[in-house]
Structures are given as structure tokens and as C-alpha cells.
Amino acid sequence: MTLRRVNVIILVLLAVAFLIIVQRNLLNLSDFLHKEHQDAGMILPFESEPSPNLRPEYERKGEEIPILITAAEERLGAVVAAINSVYQNSKANIVFTIVTQNDTVDHLKTWLSDTRLKYIKHKIVVFNPEHLKGKIPKDSLNLEAAKPLTFARFYLPLYIPEAEKAIYLDDDIIVQGDIQELYETNIKQGHAAAFSDDCDSASSKGIVRGAGNQNNYIGFLDFKKESIKKLGMRANTCTFNPGVIVANLTEWKNQNITQQLEHWMELNTKEDLYSKTLAESITSPPLLIVFYKHHSTIDPMWHVRHLGTTGAGNRYSLPFVKAAKLLHWNGHYKPWGRTSSFSDVWDKWYIPDPTGKFHPVRRHTEDK
Template sequence: MTLRRVNVIILVLLAVAFLIIVQRNLLNLNDLLHKDNPDVEGILPFESELSPDLRLHLARQGEEIPIIITAAEERLGAVIAAINSAYQNSKANVVFTIVTLNETVDHLKYWLGNSKLKNIKHKIVVFNPEILSGKTAGDPEIAKIMKPLTFARFYLPAYIPEAEKVIYLDDDVIVQGDIQDLYDISIKPGHAAAFSDDCDSASVKGIVRGAGNQNNYIGFLDFKKGAIKKLGMKTNTCSFNPGVMIANLTEWKNQNVTQQLEHWMELNAKEDLYSKTLAESITTPPLLIVFYKRHSTIDPMWHVRHLGSTGAGNRYSPQFIKAAKLLHWNGHYKPWGRASSFSNEWDKWYIPDPTGKFNPVRKHAGDS
């Protein structure tokens, strides 16, 4: 037998030995996975293969994506569902800033700490309603129903001073796409924010029937008032919904956006520029004024809205809802309530309250 043949045989034997070792290691790894996760059938530790629950515990690396969301006590379940959906549907290094009131902090901490969201990156910021003193003193009826946290979006740079760009989300949303894609939407130079216009192809289906024309400026502002007339804005300009926003905080600070918003709040308190408009909104109009023709646009599929309005179930097909990147139940009917459309899409992401205080209301077969 020649030396060359001996060398070939030795190489073959080494290759066979190597394959045997690899096979044994894989079998041992499989046994280990079964031991640690008895409900997982033969899943290897690659993130793309893991179930959502397991994916939660993997370390997120790369650029941080800051998300700001408010948390009102009576809607805390909404915040939990929104955070859960945004986190699980992305592999990005998402960091949540949750803006709430002092009386809600303990409940929020307990809910997060006793759920599968306990390991998410987050910080809790307490919003002081005193900052609104003198800025919203208008109609007593409006003041009675005013929710301080609805104005939290006016003060975005205060929550994350070091960030250059953030995503703001209302609590009544569910994120179905990868939040990285929303974050990557470009904001034009000189613009401090991006919104999804109400005249776009997706939201035009969602005009609120019987409540006036709320997809343009005349539905939100009183154009008979002198302060509004002086601005020279066109009444038929497409409005936008600020429930989903990407903000360039550098431009926001350079343009004194917060101060501009506060100016219009104070002026409305004196002159009632928009409190009694068809939309009956006191948070959207200042944003419409300040960002008039000075905002970038978000893909409408990243803000499919009006799901909380009457007849939403007839305006959107189930296929369209599943294709949407983000769902927003703006309107009177919320997905944790009895009469909402597509509440099943919200239920997928809801995590029960360990304290038992928050419970979604569902219509049972015996209800009329």
C-alpha cells in the first residue's frame, strides 16, 4: 500500500470521526433544548425560528429605537398590548419611554414586572399636569373631560433629551409590522415631524360618518376667528392624525415647537379657536397649525385608523386589516370595549392584568 493511499484513508477516517462528533453534539443540544423547553419541538436556537415568547428574552443589539407612549390608569391594558405588539414584531433594539401620571406608576411597574415584558428596555416618566396650568382654561365642559396625558406629545424632547429621533404612539394602537421600518422613514430637511395624512388612500375610507368633514382643516379649526384667518391656511388642506408620529427632536428644539404649541393652547383658552369645532379635539388643532405644510408623510399602511368609529367593520376587509402595519382604534369604540370592530386583532397582544383591575369587556352570546 502506497503512502498516498494511506494518507487518503487517514483523511477519510478523520472526516468520519468529525461527522460523528458533530452529530453527537447536535443530539446533545436537542436533548438540552427539550429539557429546558419541553414544549418546544426540536427548535434550534436561531432567533428566526423561535416563538414570540422565547424571542422576548434574546438580547437586542444595534441602534436604539426610542418609542414614547402614554399610560393612563383606565387604559393601562391598551399600553401593555401596544408595547407587546411593537416589541414582538421586531428584532430591533427597541427602548420604550412610558409617560404616565404619578398614581399609575406602581400599577404599571407591577404589570410589567410580572409579565413576559419584564425584560424589555424601558423607563417610566411621570408627567406633571401643572405644566398645563393656564393653557387649557376654556369651556368648563371641555376642561371636565380633558385628559392631561393627551398633551404629553407636545413635550417629546423633555422625555429623551439625548435622542435625535423618536416614534410617538397613542396607546390604542397595535403594531403589526417591524417598527424598524417605521423608524427608518425619512423626515425631510427642515421638518420636525412626520405624520400620515388623512386624505391618503387608506384613511379616506375612515372618514367619520355624520360627524362632519374631519379629514381636512375646516373640521378642526374655526376659520371665522381672526387669529386663524391671519394664518392664510386653506380650509380644504388635508389634516393628519397625530396618534402616530416620527419626530426629529433636533429640529423640534431648534424650531421651538413645544413653545409654539403652548402659544396656540393659550390663545385657544382665551379666544376659543377650536374647542367647539366638529372634531371636538383640543390636542390635534395646535399640531395642525404648527405643522401646516411643514411635515413629512408616513406610509398610510403604517397608520390605518378610524377603527374606533361607527361602521369601521364595514369599511375595512379582514384581508386589509391583516396587511396593515399598524392599527389605530381612534374614535369612541376601543378594542378592549364591547362594541369595537376587529377586537380579535387586539386580543392577540393583550397580557392579562396580574392585579385584576383591568379587564376587557367582551360581548357574550347571551348579551343583546
């Protein structure tokens, strides 16, 4: 073999080695870029689609946190905002049970599947109106509080049969904290649920007092009726707000809470036990009776309420509202309406309706 041919072969081998080195360096660079962009949550410009690790959702593991919320057609935007706020502010393994009515199922499914909420774990359950047969006075049917879905919270073990513990949320709420913390609320032995007391320790610090809307039992029950007198309840006992419930479902079933609630609903249709003068709610009274001085307490910052009450919400400072773990617009003024306090906080979590049926109402829309 001539020297010239040997030199050519050596050059070819060196070229091949060089190409191999370059290829390896490029691969290493690609891996590095993937890692850097993955950490930043970005999609590389030369990828045709996100890799599984870069998709906007990850698999949530650990103990399931069951949450029940209702979905009325005319308030569907509220449900979407509430669910979005719960989900985005926690990495917990949340499973939503959404109780609705037949005419809302398709609309709800579209809203969930065509938006970022397509990643949530959920089941949709249709409320059976037979549950309420003979339990709601006929003259109450037109009340907002008498709408069937408001009673879904009475049937928590029915809708979440396998769980030992669960959370119920009204739809007019926004969660700003990690729902895992609320779920871990301590429920005392022998108690089936925890609520926010309307005279809790926070009132002395101006949190609830700032709303100017504390309540007591006489505002919900007629203490002149014999069935109420026999219970031995004090009329001036502070109430609790059932818009947020942390429930021990094992105790709930053992104590037949649902059956007890139904008993008082049925008795009211015969004896008219609820107050006519101070409160319109027909959902709260059975809960107030069954859980009288027999419930645990939720941290006040996990149920900052009265944002929908006239003038009350305006008494909260913006820093306080931002610090609250859960905001509740209970009252007539809702954050998707024209006159609510802190509607901009609610707007952050609202996801537009892909069907175009639901629109938050805002003052400026009238000026256009």
C-alpha cells in the same frame, strides 16, 4: 510477569479505553441535542433551568429606537397590548418611555415585571401637570381629549432628551410590522415630524376613503377668529392624524416646536380658537397650526385608522387588516370594549393583568 497477568492488564486498559470513547460520544451527543433543541427554542427535559441561550429573550443590539407612549390607569390594558405588539414584531433595540401619572406607577410596574414584558427596555416617567397650567380652558377639563397625558406628545424632547429621532404612539394601536421600518420613515430636510395625512394618496385606493371619515382644518379651528385668519391657512386643507408621530427631535428643538404648541394653547384660552361644532379635540389644533404644510408623510399602511369609528372599521376587509403594519382604533369604540371592529386582532396581543384590576369588556360576558 506471567502471561495471565499481562492479559488481565491488557483487558483493563481496553476497558478504560472503551469507557473513554463512550464518554466522549455521550458528550458529543449531548452537545448535538443542545444545539438541536436550542435551534427549536425548546428546553431539554434533563435541564433544571434554561441555559442563557435558551431564555425567551436575547440581547438586542444596534441603534436604539426610542418610543414614547402614555399610560392612563383606565386604559392600562391598551398600553400593555400596544407595547407587546411593538416588541414581539421586531428584533430592533427598542426603548420605551412610558409617561403616566403617580397613581398608575405601581400598577404599571407590576404588569410589566410579572409578565413577558419584564424583558423590555423601558423607563417610566410621571407627567408634570404644571406643563398645562394656564393652557387648557376650564370648560374643557371634562373632555376626554383634555386629559393631561394626551399632551405628552408635545414634550417629546423633554422625555427623550438624548435622542435625535423618536416615535410617538397612541395607546389604542396595534403594530403588526417591524417598527424599525416606521422609524426609518424619511423626514424631509427642515421638517420636525412626519404624520399620516387624512387625504393621503391611499384615499384614492379606498384605504382611508373606506373609513368614510376624512377631515379638514375647518373641523378643528374657528376661521372667523382673527388670529386664525392671519395665518393664511386654507380651511379645506386636509388634516393629519397625530396618533402616530415620527419626530426629528433635533429639528423639533431647533424650531422650538414645544414652545410654539404652548403658545397656541395659551392663546386659545384667551381667544377660543378651536371649533366647537365639528371636533372636540383640543390636542390636535395646536399641532395642525404649527405643522401646517410643514411635515413629512408616513406610509398609509403604517397608520390604518378609524377602526374605532361607527361603521367605519367594518368596511375594511380582514385580509387588508391583516396586511396593515399598524392599526389604530381612533374613535369612540375601543378594542377592549363591547362594540369595536376587529377586537380579536387586539386580543392576540393583550396580556392579562396580574393584579386583576383591568378586564377587557366583551359582549359574551353579559350572557353568563
